[in-house]
Amino acid sequence: MSTDTAKSWNRYLPPALRSWRDAGIILPFAILFVTLSITSQPFLRKTNLLNILDQQSAILIIAAAGALILVSGAIDLSVGATYALAGCVSAQYAIKHSVLSAVIVGLALGLLVGIVNGIIVAIFKINSLIATLAMSFVIGGLGAKITKGNLIMLTEKPEYGKIAQSTWLGVSSSIWLMVGVIVVLGFLLTRTTTGRYMIASGGNAQAARLAGIRVSLIRIIAFGISGMAAALAGIIDASRVLSASAQLGGTLAFTVLAGIVVGGTSIAGGQGSVWRTVFGVLFIALIGNGFDLLGIDPLYHQIALGLILLVAVGLDAWGNNKRR
Amino acid sequence: MTKQAGDLTVVGVSKSFGGVAALTDVSITVKQGEVHSLVGENGAGKSTLGKIISGLLLPDSGQIQISGESVSFRSPREALAHGIVTIAQELAIVPGLTVAENVLLGDEPKKVGFIKRKKLRKDFAALAKRVGFEFEPDTVAGSLSVAEQQKIEILRALSRNASIIIMDEPTAALSRQEAEALHKVICDLSKAGTTVILVSHFLSEVLELSDTISVLRDGHLVKTMPAAQSNQEELIELMLGRSLGAIYPTKIFPHYTAPTVLFVNNLCAGGVSNAWLSVRAGEILGVAGLVGSGRSELARAIFKDSKIHSGSIEINGVRITGKNPLAALQRGISLLPESRKELGLLLERSIKENITLSSLDRWSKFGIISRRRENQVVAKILEKVLVKSAGVRQKVSHLSGGNQQKVLLARTLMSSPRVLIVDEPTRGVDVGSKRAIYDLLTELAADGLAIIAISSDLEEVLGIAHRVIVIRGGKIVSELSGRAMTEHAVLEAAFTGTK
Ligand SMILES: Nc1ncnc2c1ncn2[C@@H]1O[C@H](COP(=O)(O)OP(=O)(O)OP(=O)(O)O)[C@@H](O)[C@H]1O
Numbered sequence A: 001m002s003t004d005t006a007k008s009w010n011r012y013l014p015p016a017l018r019s020w021r022d023a024g025i026i027l028p029f030a031i032l033f034v035t036l037s038i039t040s041q042p043f044l045r046k047t048n049l050l051n052i053l054d055q056q057s058a059i060l061i062i063a064a065a066g067a068l069i070l071v072s073g074a075i076d077l078s079v080g081a082t083y084a085l086a087g088c089v090s091a092q093y094a095i096k097h098s099v100l101s102a103v104i105v106g107l108a109l110g111l112l113v114g115i116v117n118g119i120i121v122a123i124f125k126i127n128s129l130i131a132t133l134a135m136s137f138v139i140g141g142l143g144a145k146i147t148k149g150n151l152i153m154l155t156e157k158p159e160y161g162k163i164a165q166s167t168w169l170g171v172s173s174s175i176w177l178m179v180g181v182i183v184v185l186g187f188l189l190t191r192t193t194t195g196r197y198m199i200a201s202g203g204n205a206q207a208a209r210l211a212g213i214r215v216s217l218i219r220i221i222a223f224g225i226s227g228m229a230a231a232l233a234g235i236i237d238a239s240r241v242l243s244a245s246a247q248l249g250g251t252l253a254f255t256v257l258a259g260i261v262v263g264g265t266s267i268a269g270g271q272g273s274v275w276r277t278v279f280g281v282l283f284i285a286l287i288g289n290g291f292d293l294l295g296i297d298p299l300y301h302q303i304a305l306g307l308i309l310l311v312a313v314g315l316d317a318w319g320n321n322k323r324r
Numbered sequence B: 001m002t003k004q005a006g007d008l009t010v011v012g013v014s015k016s017f018g019g020v021a022a023l024t025d026v027s028i029t030v031k032q033g034e035v036h037s038l039v040g041e042n043g044a045g046k047s048t049l050g051k052i053i054s055g056l057l058l059p060d061s062g063q064i065q066i067s068g069e070s071v072s073f074r075s076p077r078e079a080l081a082h083g084i085v086t087i088a089q090e091l092a093i094v095p096g097l098t099v100a101e102n103v104l105l106g107d108e109p110k111k112v113g114f115i116k117r118k119k120l121r122k123d124f125a126a127l128a129k130r131v132g133f134e135f136e137p138d139t140v141a142g143s144l145s146v147a148e149q150q151k152i153e154i155l156r157a158l159s160r161n162a163s164i165i166i167m168d169e170p171t172a173a174l175s176r177q178e179a180e181a182l183h184k185v186i187c188d189l190s191k192a193g194t195t196v197i198l199v200s201h202f203l204s205e206v207l208e209l210s211d212t213i214s215v216l217r218d219g220h221l222v223k224t225m226p227a228a229q230s231n232q233e234e235l236i237e238l239m240l241g242r243s244l245g246a247i248y249p250t251k252i253f254p255h256y257t258a259p260t261v262l263f264v265n266n267l268c269a270g271g272v273s274n275a276w277l278s279v280r281a282g283e284i285l286g287v288a289g290l291v292g293s294g295r296s297e298l299a300r301a302i303f304k305d306s307k308i309h310s311g312s313i314e315i316n317g318v319r320i321t322g323k324n325p326l327a328a329l330q331r332g333i334s335l336l337p338e339s340r341k342e343l344g345l346l347l348e349r350s351i352k353e354n355i356t357l358s359s360l361d362r363w364s365k366f367g368i369i370s371r372r373r374e375n376q377v378v379a380k381i382l383e384k385v386l387v388k389s390a391g392v393r394q395k396v397s398h399l400s401g402g403n404q405q406k407v408l409l410a411r412t413l414m415s416s417p418r419v420l421i422v423d424e425p426t427r428g429v430d431v432g433s434k435r436a437i438y439d440l441l442t443e444l445a446a447d448g449l450a451i452i453a454i455s456s457d458l459e460e461v462l463g464i465a466h467r468v469i470v471i472r473g474g475k476i477v478s479e480l481s482g483r484a485m486t487e488h489a490v491l492e493a494a495f496t497g498t499k
């Protein structure tokens, strides 16, 4: 049954905007972008825009993977802790070993954490919200133990900075890495069997199982990707500032989640997209940037973010209800 | 609930979804106290009309009148206030609540906000007795079969003392006995002055119960006529715009040398005990039995969807060792599950994605889906299984019930199975498409597929199967073939367990 009564006003909109889930974030993003370009002189400058992308690269990488998690019907709150732990471990390792091996160690650690998450959720059937929340405490504790609460400095090892700070065609490598991850994950979700199976597992796990899909394996893969993405983000940020701390990443999971949801990916699972997530994250980033450039009290920034998130979740719930 | 008696008139109603017309200028008068049936092909607009009358959808133009007065419902609640209640095609129960709680949901006997549990159970018992349904009020609704959940919905509508009840395919998921019980309920309701608007694909049921029948085709009203002056052939012709001939295709029996494809060896699983059966290539094995007798459980066990306690399943003499549906699929068993919404479809995804879901590996290389091949195979299967839609990218939730069923059938065929198990293959499917599905099954069997067909529609089982097994209490109590395959013999076995 669909209560299309509420939808009748849609008739007055141009067709492309009738389904907000498809167009959704693009319109507000465009409006915000244009507004900022007009109201703030420095906004449109290349340095400012590249700066935003550089700062957001870690979040975008995690959010792209997070979209896969949400689509497959789960949630990953442990990304912040994984981000911090992988950054620390990789940085610590880099002090005595080559940069490449340090990156590999960091990524492997993220993958491991993700797979453990996946196994807890998919095999032991523990609700992913609780499972990954618990895991984030465990990982956070491990991080504090390894670093003994200290900041790990990489001033002795400036090569580590090359991971994120090299430039190619005038754009920093952190951005290139981010674009690469987004393209790969976007492709994974829309064009591969794994992506299709994630959508199916999140949309109707029972039906997916009967269609011969290994739902548990698919969930584990999604968590593995999420863990790796968090680790990569941690490594990139450690490389950007040549230091790492276990204290970082406290609110990261929520920032990421906000971006994904604002981008229009359903928290109910079964649908969503990587590229819309990118716009969701950037939308939030632009608001921050705009508040800075226009010199508005940061207090309002927080309030604005909260309201936007509520609107996004509200629209999602409304969309879900409409479908009944 | 205020009881508003009077005729219901639909005047020039049109409705379209994103440019696709579902109803065009439909006018119908439903007299008070009559049973008025809506018949038509899948996607003809029956459910849409029902939804408009009950306030779930707003018409684009036209209006609804009760006793000559124009009314406009913006929500089912407003329609309810006028005594209009719907039993939807897609069930809407709360799985976590008990039967009694579901029936009286939103209408619970209360005292300062607290639900009076005793009174609730008593009200429920009184209602169930009045209708003649047997129900344990404390059973959790989610654990019940589809048929029983359907009964909950019927009880719920009746508990609202509605003056106009819209039933969208209420008997599609019911066993014959249950359907008969419901028929009696419908007659009683109409005698007591309640109007019943009935949507059904069972034309015999429609002819038997209705006072008036309206036929819809492609969103247009073709004809409204007294049931007494009509017959099955005429209805089919009006619905399809052509005549159908026989309801069932001629049976093509497998050659006597045809090898056994599926062999089930003393299988014990949840709800199934000591099942022995075999199906040969080209054979259609019918499975009959009452609702709840273990037919679907048998299907699930063979498909490895439930835990198998003992026994084995062999395909071409080789035992299936895996423990999940994937193993069964890989060995060539395909299942059309009984409940398309819960067990089958990704409602929010496209027709295309739903069709290729279980065979995606074959249309992809290194895990990358070949869009071209996917589109090709989907187009090809849709030539066989006709789905009325706005295109393969349409969301499945926007399809009519019968067309959803066809999408699911298309999926099961995509994995090129050797054994096809179909559980209620024609649930919610119109007569014309039913015939198309029977033709398809017959054709597939002729090509060497072994088919197990489960159905609550006994005529259907007898009409298409070469051999029938009857299940009762999880056991195969009888096997009938040739001349012994009669309705009488099946019913006797289903009820008493003896041949
Ligand atoms: N929410 C919707 N969005 C888009 N199209 C829809 C929607 N609901 C129904 N339709 C379309 O309207 C047409 C009529 O659908 P309806 O459900 O009324 O058919 P029906 O006669 O009840 O068929 P069935 O016998 O299969 O239940 C169909 O073509 C269907 O695809």
Ligand SMILES: [Mg+2]
Pocket (backbone or CB within 6 Å): B046, B047, B048, B089, B168, B400, B401, B402
């Ligand atoms: Mg319908």
